[in-house]
Amino acid sequence: MEPVQLFVPTFRVEETLAAIRVCLEKGWTGLGFKTVEFEEAWKQYSGLPHAHFLNSATAGLHLALRLLKENDGWRDGDEVITTPLTFISTNHAILYEHLRPVFADVDEYLCLDPVVVAARITPRTRAVMFVGMGGNTGQFAEIVRLCRERNLRLILDAAHMAGTRWQGQHVGAEADVTIFSFQAVKNLPTADSGMICFREKKLDDDVRKWTWLGINKDTYSRTLEQAAYKWYYDVEHEGFKYHGNSIMAAMGLVALKYLDQDNAYRRQLATWYDTFLQGQVETVPIPPECESSRHLYQVQVENRDQVMLALNEQQIYPGVHYRDNTIYRMYEYAKGTCPRAFEASQRLISLPLHLRLSYTDVERVSHALIRAVSFLKSCG
Numbered sequence: 001m002e003p004v005q006l007f008v009p010t011f012r013v014e015e016t017l018a019a020i021r022v023c024l025e026k027g028w029t030g031l032g033f034k035t036v037e038f039e040e041a042w043k044q045y046s047g048l049p050h051a052h053f054l055n056s057a058t059a060g061l062h063l064a065l066r067l068l069k070e071n072d073g074w075r076d077g078d079e080v081i082t083t084p085l086t087f088i089s090t091n092h093a094i095l096y097e098h099l100r101p102v103f104a105d106v107d108e109y110l111c112l113d114p115v116v117v118a119a120r121i122t123p124r125t126r127a128v129m130f131v132g133m134g135g136n137t138g139q140f141a142e143i144v145r146l147c148r149e150r151n152l153r154l155i156l157d158a159a160h161m162a163g164t165r166w167q168g169q170h171v172g173a174e175a176d177v178t179i180f181s182f183q184a185v186k187n188l189p190t191a192d193s194g195m196i197c198f199r200e201k202k203l204d205d206d207v208r209k210w211t212w213l214g215i216n217k218d219t220y221s222r223t224l225e226q227a228a229y230k231w232y233y234d235v236e237h238e239g240f241k242y243h244g245n246s247i248m249a250a251m252g253l254v255a256l257k258y259l260d261q262d263n264a265y266r267r268q269l270a271t272w273y274d275t276f277l278q279g280q281v282e283t284v285p286i287p288p289e290c291e292s293s294r295h296l297y298q299v300q301v302e303n304r305d306q307v308m309l310a311l312n313e314q315q316i317y318p319g320v321h322y323r324d325n326t327i328y329r330m331y332e333y334a335k336g337t338c339p340r341a342f343e344a345s346q347r348l349i350s351l352p353l354h355l356r357l358s359y360t361d362v363e364r365v366s367h368a369l370i371r372a373v374s375f376l377k378s379c380g
Ligand SMILES: Cc1ncc(COP(=O)(O)O)c(C=O)c1O
Pocket: 056, 057, 058, 059, 086, 087, 089, 090, 131, 157, 159, 160, 180, 181, 182, 183, 193, 194
């Protein structure tokens, strides 16, 4: 029996190697060249007005908070409303800027519940951080409305959302800043990289300095200028080494060509799962206006850990997205504040979902899951 893994990235190997070769032959693997090309291609694809290529989405989440804090004059200890059901990058980024993560509960889509978010707003709330779980938009439109009404900044952690559309438009335009991940197992795989897309031009201009140590002109632009005194750049403030490089951008440019096709196949896999699991296992809904990237296919079961072990015995290796962050020691000040996320985090399983799976694989995983769930139920 072949093992079935949660994620296996698919790279178009020859095409990707050819794109990388161009960088090697030109002698330009760093910031500029392919990173510029990829930013343009991403803007074209997503319809977002600005895009800056980074070495990860984690860096992007940090920069989102750094720049909004700086621009809007937030103070240390100001609050950002966030979800406990996410990868810890989301919440660590809030702490990097000495802001306070205030956890709000999730809804049936496993995304922030706007009613709970509204109840968590205080005079110190500055922003809401929304995570599109597995590519799902959940009630994002309600969150957008709430943030506009209450004059709060909106950050969209779109790590799972490359290719997600809402009412036919790529997600991201409604947020003040949207951050995508192109890490190896994401829908647009490189090895590690990400994209930050600010709505305002000023913040997009600023972020380019923050990703390269505060230097106000990158080496590539200086090389293009061919002017004398190229070394006379200025350093306006401190910054980070967060920009992306041309090797990752070359990989990303190839992957982008296949993103819609790949996501369509992911949705096909999800439809097959839906068919097999219907009426047998609880799945996570997706609103009808959302064309999800389908980064994840999540189910909720009783006896989750035993179900996982039973699947492992069948050489099936699913995952869990995520454990409720408030059970971790550093966030336990918020333990018990988000009961729905806590309960989900004990019942969730992400089933294998990647481009190498076939109809037969989905059938095998589904039947093994149904058998495990009903066997454990019969054991009481
Ligand atoms: C919801 C979420 N946010 C942020 C990240 C961080 O992405 P990266 O690995 O590109 O830093 C991830 C990655 O797994 C994620 O799943």
